[in-house]
Amino acid sequence: MRLLEGRGLGRVLAGDPAITLVAEASLAIDKGSFTTIVGPSGCGKSSLLYLLGLIDRPTAGQLLFEGQDVTALDGDARARLRLTHFGFVFQFHFLLPEFSALENVMMPIRRVGRFDRAAGEARAMALLDATGLAGKDGKTPDRLSGGERQRVAIARALANDPDLILGDEPTGNLDSQNSARVVEMFRALAHEQNRAVICVTHDLGIAAASDVRISMLDGRVVSIERNAVVS
Amino acid sequence: MTRNVIMYSGVSAILLVASFGIYTAVSNSVSDKKREIAILRSVGFSETDLQFVFVVEGLVLAGIGILAGWLLGYGLMGVLGAINFPIAGEGQHLPLDRGFRQYAIAAAASLVAGILAAWLPARKASRVDPVDILRGAA
Numbered sequence: 548m549r550l551l552e553g554r555g556l557g558r559v560l561a562g563d564p565a566i567t568l569v570a571e572a573s574l575a576i577d578k579g580s581f582t583t584i585v586g587p588s589g590c591g592k593s594s595l596l597y598l599l600g601l602i603d604r605p606t607a608g609q610l611l612f613e614g615q616d617v618t619a620l621d622g623d624a625r626a627r628l629r630l631t632h633f634g635f636v637f638q639f640h641f642l643l644p645e646f647s648a649l650e651n652v653m654m655p656i657r658r659v660g661r662f663d664r665a666a667g668e669a670r671a672m673a674l675l676d677a678t679g680l681a682g683k684d685g686k687t688p689d690r691l692s693g694g695e696r697q698r699v700a701i702a703r704a705l706a707n708d709p710d711l712i713l714g715d716e717p718t719g720n721l722d723s724q725n726s727a728r729v730v731e732m733f734r735a736l737a738h739e740q741n742r743a744v745i746c747v748t749h750d751l752g753i754a755a756a757s758d759v760r761i762s763m764l765d766g767r768v769v770s771i772e773r774n775a776v777v778s
Numbered sequence: 779m780t781r782n783v784i785m786y787s788g789v790s791a792i793l794l795v796a797s798f799g800i801y802t803a804v805s806n807s808v809s810d811k812k813r814e815i816a817i818l819r820s821v822g823f824s825e826t827d828l829q830f831v832f833v834v835e836g837l838v839l840a841g842i843g844i845l846a847g848w849l850l851g852y853g854l855m856g857v858l859g860a861i862n863f864p865i866a867g868e869g870q871h872l873p874l875d876r877g878f879r880q881y882a883i884a885a886a887a888s889l890v891a892g893i894l895a896a897w898l899p900a901r902k903a904s905r906v907d908p909v910d911i912l913r914g915a916a
Contacts (some may be wrong), residue, residue: 593913602820603909623824630822637912641817655821703821715912 550613550710550743551576556598557607558591568594570766572608578710581737581744583754586763592747593715595763599745600633600713601625613710630659634704638716640696642688648675648699649684655706674702678732694725701732712736714746718753730756781873789884793891796843800895804836808903815903816911825904832903836896837889844885851884852876 556572559565569591576582576599584592597603598610601617610618617628629635642651652671656662662670675684678698688696697717704712714733718726730753737744737758746753754760755774762770808815815828855874863870 597909597912600820602912623826626819626822626824626827628822629820633822635820637820641813641820643814643817654818658823658827 548578549575550578551599552611553595553599553608554611555608556595556605556610558594558598558603559606567766569598569605572598572763572768574761574768574771576711576743576745578743579737579741580759581734581757582746582759582761583757584745584747584761584763585749585751585754586769588749590763591766592763594766595768596713596715596745596747600635600711601629602635630655631707632710634706634709634712636697636700636704636712636714636717638719640688640693640700640720642696642699642703644688647685647687648680648691648695648702651688651699652702652706655703659707661707671702671706674705675699678702679728694721694728697721697725697729698732701729705736710742712742712744714744714748716747716749718748718750726750726753789887793887796888797891797895800836800839800843800892801898803839804832804896805899805902807835808832808899811903812906813911815906816908819906819908820912828904828906829897829900832900833893833896836892836900839896840888840892843892844888847884847888848881851881 552575554573556569557567558569559567572595584595586592594603598605601610601620605618608618609616612628612632617625620628642648643654646654649668649671652674653667656667656670657664672684675681678701680695680698680702683691683695683699688699691699697720700717712733717733718729721729733744733746734756736742746757748754758774760770760772760774761768762772818828855876858872859874859876861872863872
């Protein structure tokens with residue numbers, strides 16, 4: 548089932564000269580799929596991801612989420628959509644340093660307000676357990692390893708049961724063991740929980756483990772390949 | 779009447795200086811927390827949510843100031859009220875209005891000043907573009 552669709556997406560930074568970050572990008576993301584965006588540094592991978600994740604606004608084209616045009620939504624509506632339907636994992640874990648792992652995961656849950664405090668805490672604990680962080684809930688990010696921080700970030704991304712998880716080089720700061728663990732989590736989120744996962748990466752091993760590989764060059768999507776089934 | 783004008787002028791000047799203090803504190807907080815603001819924005823917190831966070835910070839500062847001001851003011855008025863000024867051989871004391879009304883006016887004025895002083899940097903915080911920060915961190 549189609550979750551997200553970009554039609555001729557473009558992003559140009561105004562200036563003299565204007566800088567084109569993304570040009571005429573058309574792509575579709577289905578539920579239950581793990582998609583990677585690959586290409587050389589500076590080719591516009593992250594810029595495309597920010598457009599797909601409604602963090603940035605396109606200067607051209609159209610973005611549809613579940614068939615609805617979300618291109619022109621105002622800031623608060625975009626924020627609401629991100630909060631309730633999207634989860635983000637960045638290269639740098641981007642956890643709030645003053646708060647414990649549990650509090651970091653609870654923050655988006657509390658903001659949505661779907662659960663009372665106790666139920667929200669139980670959900671956050673369950674997510675930490677599921678990401679292999681049982682017993683680490685009270686630790687602040689500076690007392691966790693790089694791999695653990697990234698797993699907290701993944702737990703936070705899953706906090707509001709998102710349909711779409713977006714990763715911007717989520718394994719870029721991890722060793723091979725932790726990196727493999729994160730990729731396995733992403734694959735499971737897509738294939739076992741029917742979510743869509745989009746991941747920007749330089750790592751061709753991760754790209755090979757994905758279902759769909761989108762290659763970019765100079766701000767343009769140059770190919771979209773469906774990988775053979777990876778067991 | 780003249781005495782009230784002088785008093786409120788003095789108090790207003792103090793309030794203005796205190797407001798700049800809150801403005802500076804919240805502005806610095808916004809500058810220090812740009813990364814965290816970007817994180818919250820990307821997670822899905824709205825501009826209104828972030829404005830609320832920093833206005834609350836200003837209110838907390840104003841609240842602490844109000845409590846400290848009440849205590850200091852109470853103590854200072856006790857000291858000033860006890861000073862004896864002998865005029866024409868007769869002991870005189872400073873005329874001090876220590877009624878509840880004065881404390882309430884001071885608190886209300888401080889709260890309003892605190893909200894206004896915090897709102898400007900709070901608005902700035904809510905307009906932080908997360909993309910700029912996320913790109914800068916990469």
